[in-house]
Amino acid sequence: MKADREKLVVIGNGMAGISTVEQILKLSGSYDITVFGSEPHPNYNRIMLSYVLDGSKTIEDIILNDLTWYEEHGIKLYTDTTVARIDSMAKQVITEDGALVPYDKVIIATGSNPLMLPIPGCDKQGVVGFRKIEDCSNMMEAAKRYGKAAVIGGGLLGLEAAKGLVSLGMEVTVVHLMEDLMERQLDHQAASMLKAELERQGIRFAMGKQTEELLGQERVEGLRFTDGTELSCDFVVMAAGIKPNIGVAKASGIAVHKGIIVDDYMRTSMHHVYAVGECTEHRGVCYGLVAPLFEQGNVLAKHVCGVHTQPYEGSVVSTKLKISGVDVFSAGEFIEGPAHTVIVSQNDWKRTYKKILLRDGKITGAVLFGDVSEAAPLQKMVKEHTEMTDEIYGEVMGGGHCGSGGVARKVLSVESMAGEEIVCGCNGVTKQMIVDAITEQGLKTVDEIKASTGATRSCGGCKPVVEQILQYVLGDDFQTAAKQGICGCTSLSRDEIVAEIRAKGLKTTREVMHVLGWSQPEGCSKCRPALNYYLGMIDPAEHEDEKASRFVNERLHANIQKDGTYTVVPRMYGGVTTPEDLKRIADVSLKYDVKVVKVTGGQRLDLIGVKKEDLPKIWEELDMPSGYAYAKSLRTVKTCVGSQFCRFGTQDSMAIGALLERKFERLDFPAKFKMAVNGCPRNCAESCTKDIGIVGNDGGWEIFIGGNGGIKPRIADSFCKVKTDLELIDICSALIQFYRETGKYLERTSEWVERLGLESIRSAVLDNETQRKQLIERVEFALLQVEEPWKKVLEQPGTRRMLYEQV
Ligand SMILES: Cc1cc2nc3c(=O)[nH]c(=O)nc-3n(C[C@H](O)[C@H](O)[C@H](O)COP(=O)(O)OP(=O)(O)OC[C@H]3O[C@@H](n4cnc5c(N)ncnc54)[C@H](O)[C@@H]3O)c2cc1C
Ligand SMILES: NC(=O)c1ccc[n+]([C@@H]2O[C@H](COP(=O)([O-])OP(=O)(O)OC[C@H]3O[C@@H](n4cnc5c(N)ncnc54)[C@H](O)[C@@H]3O)[C@@H](O)[C@H]2O)c1
Numbered sequence: 001m002k003a004d005r006e007k008l009v010v011i012g013n014g015m016a017g018i019s020t021v022e023q024i025l026k027l028s029g030s031y032d033i034t035v036f037g038s039e040p041h042p043n044y045n046r047i048m049l050s051y052v053l054d055g056s057k058t059i060e061d062i063i064l065n066d067l068t069w070y071e072e073h074g075i076k077l078y079t080d081t082t083v084a085r086i087d088s089m090a091k092q093v094i095t096e097d098g099a100l101v102p103y104d105k106v107i108i109a110t111g112s113n114p115l116m117l118p119i120p121g122c123d124k125q126g127v128v129g130f131r132k133i134e135d136c137s138n139m140m141e142a143a144k145r146y147g148k149a150a151v152i153g154g155g156l157l158g159l160e161a162a163k164g165l166v167s168l169g170m171e172v173t174v175v176h177l178m179e180d181l182m183e184r185q186l187d188h189q190a191a192s193m194l195k196a197e198l199e200r201q202g203i204r205f206a207m208g209k210q211t212e213e214l215l216g217q218e219r220v221e222g223l224r225f226t227d228g229t230e231l232s233c234d235f236v237v238m239a240a241g242i243k244p245n246i247g248v249a250k251a252s253g254i255a256v257h258k259g260i261i262v263d264d265y266m267r268t269s270m271h272h273v274y275a276v277g278e279c280t281e282h283r284g285v286c287y288g289l290v291a292p293l294f295e296q297g298n299v300l301a302k303h304v305c306g307v308h309t310q311p312y313e314g315s316v317v318s319t320k321l322k323i324s325g326v327d328v329f330s331a332g333e334f335i336e337g338p339a340h341t342v343i344v345s346q347n348d349w350k351r352t353y354k355k356i357l358l359r360d361g362k363i364t365g366a367v368l369f370g371d372v373s374e375a376a377p378l379q380k381m382v383k384e385h386t387e388m389t390d391e392i393y394g395e396v397m398g399g400g401h402c403g404s405g406g407v408a409r410k411v412l413s414v415e416s417m418a419g420e421e422i423v424c425g426c427n428g429v430t431k432q433m434i435v436d437a438i439t440e441q442g443l444k445t446v447d448e449i450k451a452s453t454g455a456t457r458s459c460g461g462c463k464p465v466v467e468q469i470l471q472y473v474l475g476d477d478f479q480t481a482a483k484q485g486i487c488g489c490t491s492l493s494r495d496e497i498v499a500e501i502r503a504k505g506l507k508t509t510r511e512v513m514h515v516l517g518w519s520q521p522e523g524c525s526k527c528r529p530a531l532n533y534y535l536g537m538i539d540p541a542e543h544e545d546e547k548a549s550r551f552v553n554e555r556l557h558a559n560i561q562k563d564g565t566y567t568v569v570p571r572m573y574g575g576v577t578t579p580e581d582l583k584r585i586a587d588v589s590l591k592y593d594v595k596v597v598k599v600t601g602g603q604r605l606d607l608i609g610v611k612k613e614d615l616p617k618i619w620e621e622l623d624m625p626s627g628y629a630y631a632k633s634l635r636t637v638k639t640c641v642g643s644q645f646c647r648f649g650t651q652d653s654m655a656i657g658a659l660l661e662r663k664f665e666r667l668d669f670p671a672k673f674k675m676a677v678n679g680c681p682r683n684c685a686e687s688c689t690k691d692i693g694i695v696g697n698d699g700g701w702e703i704f705i706g707g708n709g710g711i712k713p714r715i716a717d718s719f720c721k722v723k724t725d726l727e728l729i730d731i732c733s734a735l736i737q738f739y740r741e742t743g744k745y746l747e748r749t750s751e752w753v754e755r756l757g758l759e760s761i762r763s764a765v766l767d768n769e770t771q772r773k774q775l776i777e778r779v780e781f782a783l784l785q786v787e788e789p790w791k792k793v794l795e796q797p798g799t800r801r802m803l804y805e806q807v
C-alpha cells in the first residue's frame with residue numbers, strides 16, 4: 001500500500017459497490033481500495049440469478065469481476081466477511097470477527113435483504129428467499145428432491161422465481177395478496193394478460209390470498225390462508241419484497257429511516273461516509289432496481305474523485321420482466337385518474353396491449369404487453385415528460401406518420417435520440433458513449449460494444465437498441481459486421497483465428513492481437529487465455545507458454561479458495577495410491593497445518609487450506625506429480641476395481657485407467673477433461689458423465705464421449721467399440737487430439753459433441769485411417785513437450801520467490 005494514497009473502504013461487494021469502484025478506477029488512481037463482501041463470491045450480476053435458476057446461464061456466466069480483476073487493480077478483497085460498524089473517531093471499519101481496517105473514506109453499498117414475512121412457521125425447513133447464489137443453489141437442489149413449490153408474492157421476483165422452478169420440473173403456485181399480479185407496475189388489463197400467459201407456461205396462481213401459517217413439522221408441508229383454505233407444498237420461496245440493509249449504518253450512528261439517508265452527492269450524515277445502491281434512501285425513495293444505482297454510482301464516483309458532477313436528483317424507473325415469451329414493460333404512471341388522458345390499443349388476437357398516460361398533454365406513463373419494441377423511446381419520453389404530438393402518436397402507436405414501420409422506423413427512432421440519452425439503464429451507458437465507441441474504436445458487434453462500454457452486460461433488455469445504433473452508425477457495413485467474434489476485442493471467430501495463426505505463422509498473443517487488428521491492444525481476460533491455448537496447440541514445440549495470459553489458478557498451479565488459501569492435489573493414477581504416498585501426505589498435512597483433507601469425487605486427496613508461501617515446500621516434500629486440479633487439462637481418470645479384484649470384472653480397468661492418466665497428464669485441453677474406466681457394463685465408475693468414458697465388456701471395450709455431470713449434465717454418447725487395449729489407446733489419442741484441434745477454448749466435450757455432431761467426429765477419428773494416424777502423431781508430439789510444473793518451479797528459485805514467497 002502506497003503511503004500517499006487515500007484509503008477507500010467499500011462495504012458491500014455487490015453491483016452498486018463495484019460499479020462505483022469501476023467508475024472511480026476510470027477517473028482516478030489515487031485510492032487504495034479495500035472491499036468487504038458478506039458473500040463468498042466475487043462481484044456477480046444479481047439480475048441474472050433468474051437465468052441461472054431457469055437453467056439458461058451458469059454461475060460462471062454471471063460473474064462480472066473475477067478474482068483476477070481485483071488482483072489486477074490492486075483491490076484488497078475480503079469475501080465472506082461482514083462489516084459490523086464504522087468507528088468514525090478512530091476512522092476504522094470493524095468487521096464482525098473483530099478485524100480493524102483504517103479508512104479515509106467509506107462507501108456503504110450493503111444492498112437489501114429479502115422480506116421474510118414473520119408468519120408462524122416461517123422458520124421451517126424448505127423456506128427460502130431469492131437473493132443470492134446460495135438461494136439459487138438451494139432452489140435447484142430442492143427441485144431435485146421435492147415436487148410442489150409455493151412462491152409467496154406475485155411481483156417481478158416471485159414470477160421470475162416461479163418460472164425458474166417450473167423449468168426445473170416443479171409444480172408451482174404463486175400465492176399473491178392482491179387480485180392483480182405486479183400491481184406496483186401494471187394496470188388490471190396488462191396484469192390479466194400476464195397471468196393468462198404465465199398460466200399457459202405452467203404456473204398456477206392463488207390470488208387474493210394472505211398466508212397466516214406455514215404448516216408442517218420440521219419441514220414445510222403447506223400454507224394456510226386467512227380465508228381458511230390451504231395449499232399443500234414442500235418448498236416455499238418468499239418473494240414479498242425487500243428491506244434495505246441498514247445494519248452497518250445504524251450500528252455506526254448514521255441517520256437512517258427506511259434506508260440510509262443520503263443527499264444529492266450520496267453523502268450520509270457521517271463525515272467521509274457515503275452510501276450507494278439499494279441500501280440508500282434518497283429524497284424519501286428507496287430503489288429496488290439497478291438503473292438508479294448506476295446513476296447514483298456515477299455521481300458518487302465523480303464526487304469522491306473531485307470531478308465536477310451534476311447532483312443526483314432521483315431516477316425514473318422502468319421495469320421489464322425477464323421471462324422468455326412474456327414481454328411486459330412499464331414506466332412511470334400506470335393507473336389512470338381523472339387528470340389523465342389515456343391512449344389505449346389492444347389486440348386480443350395478437351395478445352398485445354399498449355397504454356400511454358398523458359397529463360396536460362405530456363407523456364407521464366406507459367404500459368406495454370406482448371410487443372415491447374417501443375419500450376426504449378417510451379421510457380425516454382416518460383422520463384422527459386415529452387409533449388404528445390401526432391408524429392409521436394403515429395410512431396409509438398404504429399401506422400402513423402412514418403408509415404415505414406419495422407426496422408426503418410426503429411433506426412429513425414435511434415437517430416432522433418439525444419446523445420446523452422441512456423440506452424442501457426442497467427449500466428448507465430448513453431447513446432453518445434456507444435456511438436463514440438463504434439466510431440473511435442472501429443467496433444462492429446454488440447459483443448464488442450459490451451466489452452468496451454458495458455451496455456447489454458446485465459438484463460440484456462437494451463440489446464435491440466444497441467443493435468439499432470450499430471446499424472444506424474455503420475449503415476451498409478452493418479450486414480458484413482454482424483458476425484460475432486470470440487470476445488469484444490475482435491470480430492474473428494475461433495476458426496478464423498486458428499486459420500490465421502497457422503497461415504501467418506503467428507507466435508505470441510501480442511502478435512496475434514496486433515496482426516489481426518484487435519480493438520483493445522492488451523486483449524481481455526476472455527481472449528488472452530484462449531489465444532495462449534490455440535498457439536500452444538498449433539505449435540507445441542515452439543510456443544513459449546505465456547503465464548500472464550493464464551487464469552490465476554493456472555499461474556500458481558493451485559486452486560485459490562474463498563479464504564485466500566490454496567489446495568494441493570497430488571496425482572493418484574487411476575485413483576490408486578500406496579501406504580508410502582499416504583504417509584507422506586499425512587506428514588505434510590500435519591506439518592503445514594492443512595485445514596481439511598478431502599477425498600474428491602475423482603478418487604484422490606485434496607489438501608485444503610494451504611498458505612501460498614507453503615505451496616512450494618509441500619510439493620518439495622511430497623515429491624509427487626501435480627494432479628492439475630486447477631487446469632484446463634486432464635483432471636482424473638476414475639476407475640472401478642475391475643478384473644483384478646471384482647468378480648464381475650471382465651477388463652483390467654485400474655491398469656488401463658492408470659495408463660491413460662499417465663499418458664495424457666499435463667497436456668493442455670480446451671477445457672477441463674475427465675475420464676473413467678469400468679471393468680464391466682455395471683459402470684461403477686460412472687462413465688456416462690465423463691468427457692471420455694470407457695466400459696469393459698467380454699469382447700473388449702466400449703468408448704463413450706461428451707458426458708458431463710456438472711451444471712449442464714449430459715449423458716455421454718456411445719462412440720465405438722474396440723477389441724484390444726492398443727486400439728483403445730489409439731482411439732482415445734485421436735479423439736483427444738481432434739478435440740484439442742477443433743474445440744473452442746473453454747468448450748467442454750459435451751458442448752463440442754453437440755456442436756460438431758457425433759457423425760462428423762466419427763468420420764474424422766474412425767472412418768479415415770490416415771487422418772487418425774496423423775492425429776495420433778500430433779498428440780504424441782505434443783506430449784513430448786509437457787513437463788511437471790512443480791518440478792520446474794522448484795528448480796527455479798527466482799520464480800519460486802516471485803510467485804509464492806513474496807507475500
Ligand atoms: C433474482 C433477482 C433478479 C433481479 N432482476 C433485476 C432486473 O431484471 N432488473 C433490475 O433492475 N434489478 C433486478 N434485481 C434487483 C438488483 O439485483 C438490485 O437492484 C441490485 O443488485 C442492487 O445492488 P446493490 O449493490 O445495492 O445490492 P446487492 O447486489 O444486494 O449487494 C450488496 C452486497 O453487500 C453485501 N453486504 C451486505 N451487508 C454487508 C456487510 N455488513 N459487510 C459486508 N458486505 C455486506 C451483501 O452480501 C451483498 O453481496 C434483481 C434482484 C434479484 C434478487
Ligand atoms: N425484472 C426485474 O426488474 C426484477 C426481477 C426480480 C427482482 N427485481 C427487484 O427485486 C426486488 C424484490 O422483488 P419483489 O418482487 O420481491 O418485490 P416487490 O415489492 O416488487 O413485489 C412483492 C409482491 O409481493 C406481494 N406481497 C406482499 N406481501 C405478500 C403476502 N403476504 N402474500 C402474498 N403476496 C404478498 C406484493 O403485493 C407485491 O406484488 C424489487 O425491488 C424488484 O424490483 C426486479
Ligand code: SF4
Binds near residue numbers: 641647650653681684
Ligand atoms: S464396473 Fe463391473 S468390474 Fe467394475 S467394479 Fe463395477 S461390477 Fe466390478
Ligand code: FES
Binds near residue numbers: 463
Ligand atoms: S438495460 Fe439491462 S443490460 Fe442494458
